[in-house]
Structure formats: C-alpha cells, structure tokens
Amino acid sequence: MPVETPIVPAAAEPTADQAQALLALATAPLDPHAQLLKMMLPRARHLCIYSPELDLLWQGEGMEPTEMRSAAHTVLSGPLGHALSFDGAAEPANDAMIYTFCLREETGRPLAAVCFFVPGTREARPFSLVLSLVRPALEVLQRELLLRSAVQRMSSERPGEAPESDALVELATLEGQVDDLAGLVEAALRPLGAHIGALVVPDKGLALLRTARVAEGEEITGSPDAPRLVSALHRHLLNYARMNQQALVGSTRADDPGGSHRVLSLPIRRRGQRVVGFLAFFALPGAPAFGVRALRVGEWVARRVCELLDQRYDANTGLPLRVEFERQAELVCSAVGVHQLLFVDVDHLQAINEAFGLHVGDEVLLRVAEVARRRTPRSGVCARLDGDRMVICLPLTTAAAAETAAQELCASVAELSYVRGEGKVNIGVSIGVASLTMHEGSSGGWHEGLARALAFAEAACRQAKAAGCGRFHRWLETTPPIAMHAVAAIDAPILERLRRVIASESPTFLAQSLLPLQGYGDPRFELLLRLPMGEGELLVPDKFLPLAARAGLLPAVDRWVIRNVIKLLAGQSEVMHRRVARFSVNLSAATLATPTAAGALLEDLEELLVSTGLPPDVLVFDIPISELAPGSSAWTAALPTLQRLRMLGCGVALDNCTGADAEALGTHALPLTELKLDGNRVRAMLDDAHMDSDVRAALQWAASRGLDTVAKCVETEALRLRVQELGCVYGQGFEMGRPLPLAHVLEDLSMYDMLATVPDVALDA
16 A cells, blocks of 8 residues: 655644533433424323433423333343444333333444333334334434533543543544545544554545654654555454454554554444444554543544545445545646546446346446456546446556557456346446646646546547447547537537427337335336437437436427327326326426426416316326425425426426435425435435435325325335335335336226126125
8 A cells, every 4th residue: 555644734723612512512402302202203101311321311291100210221231232223122011112212332332211101002013113213313312422422421531641622623623624535544643643544445445544744744753664564454453343343442463573553443334334444543662552532533533434435435336426536536647747537338227227127237337346446557546427437547648558448448347248037237338538638737727627538538438339339439639629519519419319309209208117015006107208319229318318408408308298298198098087097207497497498388288188188187297306406496486387287186296305305395385296215215225224214204204294105216025025114105116117118008008998897796505
C-alpha cells in the first residue's frame, strides 16, 4: 500500500458552547420518543423505559405496574444479544400482555428496556408482530441512546488524557471540511495521538494508509515502517473484526523489529450490520496505551467512515459513485499530460433483467465490476456512474495502451457468459475511449474538462454499440476543441425516430403483472413503453427519454402514450367494463408540473374517455416522486393535475416511494389511490435492517390512509413472503411474472368472455 504523508491540518479550537451543547444531549427529555412509541402501539395502557440499571428513564401517566419492572429485569439481565438488535419477550400478567424490548449497543450490551402494558389476553399478538409495528420508533430511540451513551462516557477518561469532549468537538468541526475517507483517517491521527492510520475494506477494493508529520514537514519516527506494519497485521485485524465484531485495543509483539506499537482497531460495518473491513490506528513504541477516550473517538471516526462508504460507494458492486470518482480522478490526473477515460456500458442488461430477473442483472453487474476492477492499474480509478454504465480512468496513458486495455476488457467480460436454467446469460460490454488532456494552469477547469472527456467517451461508446455489441471505439478529435453539439449529433437518429413515431406511429407496450399478495384484489398490469427502431429493435426508456427531456418532447410523449393506451384498451371494451384488470401508465414530471402541458393532456384524456366509453377507473397513473419531491414547487404545481385525474375517476399512484418520502408527505389529504414502494429498498430489505424498516414505515403510512400498496422488484420467493408478511397488497417483479406484449395480455383477458358460467347442481340424496 502506498504511503502518503501530507501535513495534518490544524483543527479549530472547541468553544465552550459547542462542548456544552454536546453534554446537554445526555439530559434531554425522552418525551418525543415515548410519544412516538405510544403512537405505534395505541392499545398500550402503560409505557415505561428503563436504563440497564432498572432506573426509570420515562414513565407514562398512572402507576408503574410491578410486573413491568420484573419483565424489564429479566430481559436486561439475560445474555448478550446481537449488535444493535431488539430482542425481548411477551408475557401474560393479570389479564394483560407485557411486551418488553431490549435495545442494544454495537457490542451487544443493553442500552435500555422498553415495556408496553396492553390490556386483554384473548387477542394477544405475537411478539414478532408487535416488534414489526414498533420497530421504526425503537430504531429512533436506539440512535438517541447511542449518542447519549457516548456523551455520558466522556467523564471516564484516564488521568492525564485530554478531555474526550474536546476531541469529539474537534472532530465534529472537521465533519463539514473533511468529506473524503483518506482525509478523515488522517485528521483522526492528531486527537488519537497516533502516527499511522489504515482503512481496509476488501468489499470496496479500499486500502488507505496515512502517516503523520511534524509541523516542519518531516516524518516522525516510525512512519517508514507503516507499509510493513499494516501488511503484516491486516489479515489478523480483518479476521478479528469479522469474528468478534468489536474493537481491539492492544500492542504488537515485543520482539517486532520496529518495536511494540500500540494498536486500536475498529470494525467497519455495512449500514451497521455485516462487518466489511477494519479501521486501525498505531501509536509509537513506548507511547501510552489507547484508553477509553481513544476508543470513543475511534468509534466516532468509524461511524463517519461507514456513512461516507454508504454515500460514496455503490452497495452492489462496491465501486465508487460519481462524486467519489471525480474526487479520486482529480487526484490521480493532477500531473500535466494526457490521461485516458474508458466509458463502459454493459450490453443487453435490460434484456437480461426481463428474461431472468433483476437479481440476475445485479449479479451480471457485480461480475463485470470485478473484472473491470482487476484490470484497472493501482494508479487508476474504476467507478460506477449509474445503471449499466461504468468508467475507468487511466492516468498518463497513451491512446494505444488505452485501446489495448479496452480490447482486453471486452474479451475478459465475454468469458463471463454462462448457462442459467434453459437459457444463456450473454454478458458483454461496449467501450468508448477518449483522452483527457491536462495543460499548465488548467486545474481551474478540471471539472469542465472531465465532463467534456466523459461526454466524448460516452459518444464513442454509443458508436461502438451501434457497430455491434462487445466492441470498443475511440473518439477522434478532428479539430480540437470539438464543439459539444458534435456529441448531440450521435443522438440525432434516435430523436428523429422519436419525433416521427409520435407523429404517425404507435408505440410498443409490454405489460408486467402486479399480482395480489393477500388473497384479494384483481390482477393489475404496469405498461412498459418501448420505442421501435426498425429491424425488430426496441429501445428501453432509459435510452430515449433523457433525450426527449433535453429536446422538450416529454409532454408530447405522454400524450402519445395515453392516446394509444386508451385506443388499445377500448378495443376490449366489454372486458374493461367488467373491470377484470387495471393498467398503470407512467407520467413525467415535465407534464404534471407544467400547467399548459398538463391542461392539454387532461383535455385529451377527457375527450378520449368520453368518445371511447372506456371506464376511467381501469387506468392508474404513476407519479414519479423522485422528480416531484413533496414540498417542492414542482409538487405544488402538480397537485391540481392529480386532483383533476381523481375527479375524472382515474387512479393515481405514487411511484418509488420510500419511508422518508411518506414521512415528508405527512398527514395532508392527497389525491392518491396507491403507493408503489421503491424497488431498490425492497430488493435490499432481507439483508439490510434499515431498508426493511424503511419499507415497513412506508407500508404503515399507506395503510393508515387506506391506500393500496405495491412492492416493486419482488424477484425471489423470500422477498414475496416478506412483503406479504408486512401486509403489502400487490407484488411486482420477476417472481410475480415476466413482462409480456400487451397484445398477448389483452388476448388472454378476452378469453373471459368465453368462460361459461358453472351451473348450480343439486346434490343427490
């Protein structure tokens, strides 16, 4: 691992107000958290919150039932549980039920016990069901108690150590200034009294090493041994973190050639659960052992590292995301010279998703990312931009070397293809290569230069894909600098085709089924738009809707879709009048939030419904909450349009909704009939407790308002059973059914006309 030794920045001196604000957290009342808990379980008559020592942290009105303290004692005195878990028990007591939940720290030690006293035992609910109801409030209370616990332990520093509150405030002031992992590890060296910091996360391909310097700029004694020290210990520290899932405070062997170093190692968890790496700090031989203060400061740094990992790195592939890529690329391309960008697009990923399911598509992305990461030199950067697109930055590389790297990457990825079931998953990539030139004094325009080079590389990738999949193409700059409209010229055939189709042709629709999960409800379908390009090629929306948005064509696309959907459904008018099925259609924010465009669409819709006689309630319009954030000006502008759709009799669904979105919507009366859960959160809920909690919160919000709910991306039986258990009404995804041509679905629905009614038959005596 390379050693970089920049000077540690001087931290701002903590003020008395900052320290006092931190310490005040330990005594703030718990009333808001208790009220939230009571809202989650309104049948409870009493609620008490106990400390690990059985002191009452909060008590509701009335006397404390003696059975509640006994139940809390039983749970708190039990064996250590799992990190950050909510174990407990349900016990009958005097014609009542007592539900007790133990909130735990990252080490498994108890933080508090929460007890509910619910009258009546005839309709007693299982412990797991009650836990699912109150878990969101328990998680909020747990985070509050974790923070209080850290502040309360500030008084336990050893004599001679600096106050931990000062160190925490010093680090907190850096939080807004240090926004990268390397800078955070380096900034922690001074308050910890360490001279080496290392962060190792194999899942993300991360191995950072930072050493301290004295003010004069010379390395302190022991820093040259940093690579040897970390290389010798990294496997042991990683295994310890994974097996014990707790911090390690100790020393290296006394006979170590560099002397016995003090060691503080902390586990790095993915969203607070699975251990994915470790963060370690080393002090000079002979330095005081790391104490309680150092442990608490290290825990703060580890939590901040976890936050940055979640924000800056892709959860599926482990690759850096766009913001982190730009930061790392700026570092490695700081030298004057010619650098190369490889824009990588995974071929046929949409077809793989539709044929085998999104979980297989994720597996393909992961395999391609592993190959791309292995083929990226140590001096380069490999990142995921979005969807099926990745990028590799090769600093100080010739054009010929970049083309060779692209050719080898195409060949390596092609070898990943494999047989699955009765079909074959064909894996390939198309690559565009472009140069990024850094001149003297060009650092100020770094981001503009990177954006231009990325655009050229993307255009070259499209040319490679047009010539056939599994190829690479180099962007040739004929007259530098090339105007940006040259890139737009690559999209001209798609835009021209889109304009022509909107004017005179019909779109192609696939229909994906939404099936009932709770034993009631008619089947529903979501209509998936495809743009026919000739010779049987169908473009998915990701390939042409962004172009339509830049060209201002989205309102025209929405009206084109609605005209053709109503025309197709009206052809089965008898079936539609019996409400055999309902159909969801996506609308864009560009139409909904623009009064002129929305008015034209509503006029078309009303006229078509009257002229065809199609029942309005067979149509459900999906609204993109990602583009119409609650409370935004676009959301306010779209509300009258949504209300008008409901007045016409159509359904309105909020698409890709999260628990945070539901919370932002609050208690306002909204013109909605359905809520569609964010597919990414549904897919991750089995492995991530936070995602599971977010899905539950959205479902509870929808249930309190009587809305139908749809879980998207239900790709496995385990996911189907989980969302069914949580009370979701409909499921959508590979497990529920593959997309089919709409014409085939309508033919199947017309068969209902041919089904004879089963006559009543009298039973013979």
